[in-house]
Amino acid sequence: MGNQFFTLKSKNVTRLFLSCWGCFFLLLGMLSCPACGSRDQEVLATIGKRQITRKQLEERIKQYRTTFSHAAPQENSTPAKLERFFLDQMIEETLLEMEGRRRGLADRDDAPQEIIRKTMIALGQGISYPSRQEALTYYQKHKASYRVPQRYSITQILVADEHLAWELKEKIEKHQLTMAEAARKYSLGEESAGGGQVEPMELHDFLPEIAKVIPHLKPAQLSPVIHSPYGYHLVRLEQVLPAGVLPFSAAENKVKDELYARKLRKHFNQWLTEAKIRYQVVIQPPLLEAVNEK
Incomplete structure (x- = not known):
């Protein structure tokens, strides 16, 4: 029957954690190793000793367009914004992989995607799932958000x-x-x-x-x-x-999932800011502009 008869109420916190990265985690299947480019290629960004080159960025964009060839373009999206999005994504992937290796999460045969998955789970382990009282307090302040037809x-x-x-x-x-x-x-x-x-x-x-x-x-x-x-x-x-506002008993799981996703995003963004400093992320603006102009 597919999803036509079901509304997901996530009770699996690990699964919810992974789903909160949305398209980012989906695109891990297109992961390319930022350290694999040759040194004579133009470098768009460095993460410690690792490099992301113009060629690697163009390959990522090409893979995306092939995989999602029927996707409608996002509103206000420009080539420059898309290219910066993918560059940021590749930087985040590299940081997650490096963090996983630093924490000893990587097994010998692990592909980068698996190391990233383990790191994401590890980053979310300290985040508590919202209590009923937390959810109720939020629900009471945002009842209008839970109006349904x-x-x-x-x-x-x-x-x-x-x-x-x-x-x-x-x-x-x-x-x-x-x-x-x-x-x-x-x-x-x-x-x-x-x-x-x-x-x-x-x-x-x-x-x-x-x-x-x-x-x-x-x-x-x-x-x-x-x-x-x-x-x-x-x-x-x-x-x-x-039509009306969902009672809290019906909205509770949805509210908890939303709050948990917010906690995860906030924690990840804080970690990302610190990781960019720790791993010395440097983006080369002139070269990025050259990519954007193509």
């Missing part, structure tokens, strides 16, 4: 066979089987373990085939069999949630 809460069953779907519908309507029992036993959906319950979502977040049916259902009403590219669905409308 009208949403629908449903239970669903997904099967591969149309005949089975109609058979289950008949048994549920005759009270020979509950919706939850049928979902746990027969449903192919990822929500089956929870009895088929799906997190409340806006209408447009559902599959189009299901979104067409939901507004015509009354609470507790079971839909006809719905066919989609994924199979055959039975949907029961549980509740229509009006």
